[in-house]
Amino acid sequence: REDQVRAADARVAQTEAAVTGANARLAEVSPRAPAKARVEDVFFHPGEWAPANQPILSLLPDERIKVRFFVPEKDLSAYRIGRTVRFACDGCAKGLSARIEFVAPRPEFTPPVIYSREARDRLVYLVEARPSTRLNPGQPVDVEPLGS
Structure with missing residues (x-):
């Protein structure tokens, strides 16, 4: 009777190892996004041949969506890191x-680049702000400061 119990225990262990191996193989062939993201572009569709180590789609993580805008130098003091914009x-x-x-440490000129005293009005700083809601990439927005 003890021999039968040991044999049954061995079969259970063998079956558990087989299940673990099958789960590992399934995980290898079942791709998962490393973070919550949206599909930005699809490079290959079902039925198409994709070369080895070639991405099949492009993901844009939700936390990478940001509002990017440019601020003239005269208004820069209203746009500081940590402040909120509407x-x-x-x-x-x-x-x-x-x-x-983010606020760019250096200004850049808006095109056309003409270096003169009058051109200072076209000197702007890049500002990046994390939105509180989901936006579409490239979506135009109007921005104004809310204060500190």
């Missing part, structure tokens, strides 16, 4: 906001 876009809900996470 923004609006066509088809969006009212009262949207974003928290400023």
